Amino acid sequence: MSEILTAIEVNCTTGEVTERPLTSEEITQREATAAEFAIKEAERQAIAEAEAEAKASGLAKLLALGLTEAEANALIK
Amino acid sequence: MANTFAAIATATAGSGGLASIQFTSIPNTYTDLCIKLSARTTNAYFRDSVEIRFNSVNANLACTFIIGQTSTVSAGPASVVTVEVEGNTNNANLFSIGDIYIPSYRSSNYKNVSVTYGSPNTTSGSNAIGMTSGIWSDTSAITSIILTSASFMQYSTATLYGIKNT
Numbered sequence: 001m002s003e004i005l006t007a008i009e010v011n012c013t014t015g016e017v018t019e020r021p022l023t024s025e026e027i028t029q030r031e032a033t034a035a036e037f038a039i040k041e042a043e044r045q046a047i048a049e050a051e052a053e054a055k056a057s058g059l060a061k062l063l064a065l066g067l068t069e070a071e072a073n074a075l076i077k
Numbered sequence: 078m079a080n081t082f083a084a085i086a087t088a089t090a091g092s093g094g095l096a097s098i099q100f101t102s103i104p105n106t107y108t109d110l111c112i113k114l115s116a117r118t119t120n121a122y123f124r125d126s127v128e129i130r131f132n133s134v135n136a137n138l139a140c141t142f143i144i145g146q147t148s149t150v151s152a153g154p155a156s157v158v159t160v161e162v163e164g165n166t167n168n169a170n171l172f173s174i175g176d177i178y179i180p181s182y183r184s185s186n187y188k189n190v191s192v193t194y195g196s197p198n199t200t201s202g203s204n205a206i207g208m209t210s211g212i213w214s215d216t217s218a219i220t221s222i223i224l225t226s227a228s229f230m231q232y233s234t235a236t237l238y239g240i241k242n243t
Contacts, residue, residue: 005228007097010086012237013104017088022096026225029135030096033157034227037126048149 005030080242082111087236090229094119098224100237103182105218107239110182114160114175114194116233118226122164124196124205127226129158129177131188131219140190140211147203158211163196165230171198172233173205182219187212 005022022030055076062072088098103110118125124146130138143152144161162173175194182188192209213219224235 004093005096006093007099008088008090008095009099009101010088010237011102012086012100013102015086019091026097030225030227033126033128033225034120036157041122041124044146044149044151047151048147051148 080240082238082240083107085237085239087234090231090233092231094231095229095233096225096227098229098235099221100223100235101221103220103222103237104239105183105220107241108181108183109240110179110219110222111238111240112175112177112222112224112235113238114162114177114224114233114235115172116160116175116226116235117163117167117172117230118165118228118233119230120164120227121166123166123198123203124161125164125227126159127162127175127224127229129160129190129192130223130225131213131215132217132221133223134213134215137214138211139214140209142207142209144205144207146205158190158192158209158213160192160194160224161196161205161207162194162226163198167196167203168199171196173197179219179222184218185216187214187216188219 005027006019007022009018058076059072086100116127138156138158140155140158142155160175163171173194173196178191180189190211194207196205198204
């Protein structure tokens with residue numbers, strides 16, 4: 001069974017509240033927004049993972065040079 | 078400076094969730110508008126977007142945003158104005174706080190919008206904060222505001238306030 005997407009519409013002049021299914025135009029817009037967000041989120045996660053990997057690699061190299069973990073962490077914060 | 082807030086309308090997502098919250102026929106008796114949002118979506122993300130549109134027009138929006146999440150800060154221009162809220166990957170029962178401010182919504186000039194938000198989370202590193210400065214390059218008075226998400230989770234709430242000097 002497909003999901004029924006709904007909108008709540010509040011008429012701010014009369015106070016009338018209407019709950020109705022999304023129109024086809026609204027569904028198309030919503031899907032486009034979701035697709036754009038998914039791309040940006042994947043990019044953000046890739047950047048975060050790359051930064052974490054670089055940080056771990058840098059920490060390992062500093063430890064190999066003889067720094068203590070506290071000293072190395074202080075440098076890469 | 079406008080200084081008196083009056084609650085105009087509130088919308089809350091019921092048990093079936095909501096894809097869109099729409100404030101229509103906004104009275105022209107205020108100087109500024111403000112929306113206070115408490116929201117979480119059903120999408121399986123730490124952070125999800127709620128898009129803001131005016132008068133059902135999907136054009137002429139431009140903004141600059143900055144978002145901090147975990148150790149990553151992202152920023153840039155965009156052609157949509159959003160509030161970033163908790164997705165459903167975050168710890169249960171936590172809702173984001175969003176604040177949308179629109180000065181001079183009846184003006185025949187272009188409309189400014191500022192957005193701030195925060196997503197508290199008990200898991201360190203998953204909190205997100207951000208702000209957006211946007212402009213809607215349209216000279217029409219704003220008569221409706223639409224907030225669209227993947228799906229607002231039950232209990233998500235938006236309240237529209239009108240602001241004036243008296």
